[in-house]
Amino acid sequence: MNFGWTITTVIAVVSLLAPTISAVVNNVYNRRLETLKLRINELNTRIAYEQELIHRLNIVRGKLEFFGPTDDGKIQEEVISVAADASTLFHDQDKKMDFEMLQNYTLQGATNYREYIRICLAHLSNLVFQDQEKIDILLRCFNKDDIHTNE
Secondary structure, eight states: OHHHHHHHHHHHHHHHHHHHHHHHHHHHHHHHHHHHHHHHHHHHHHHHHHHHHHHHHHHHHHHHHHHOSOSSOHHHHHHHHHHHHHHTTOOOHHHHHHHHHHHHHHHHTOTTHHHHHHHHHHHHHHHHHHHHHHHHHHHHHHHHHHHHHHO
């Protein structure tokens, strides 16, 4: 008789706790999903900014190629502004130095600014690719974890 009551009690307790357990699991999943969305949105915003810098640097490169360094320094100012904005994205001192060299060569009116514009564009493009790769990794990890929790 005690055995029958024990099984009935266990079944009753489990059925009472099932909605609570389900809510906890859903809450954890929803928090992870929201964190993933926020992280991806942050990376997408960063990618958009990096692409904007690439666009600005290409525009300035076109102006320099077409007009050359101007006497009033407007184009050189634009190059310096873009290079300064872009250099803040990097932690690597060598890459920051490339942007500083671009600024210096542009101010001096040296012709090798072209080489540094190409180098800086490559740095920015690589940054975009790295951020896109981070998004892919986040999605793969989330999907793997999701698959494991469903098994």
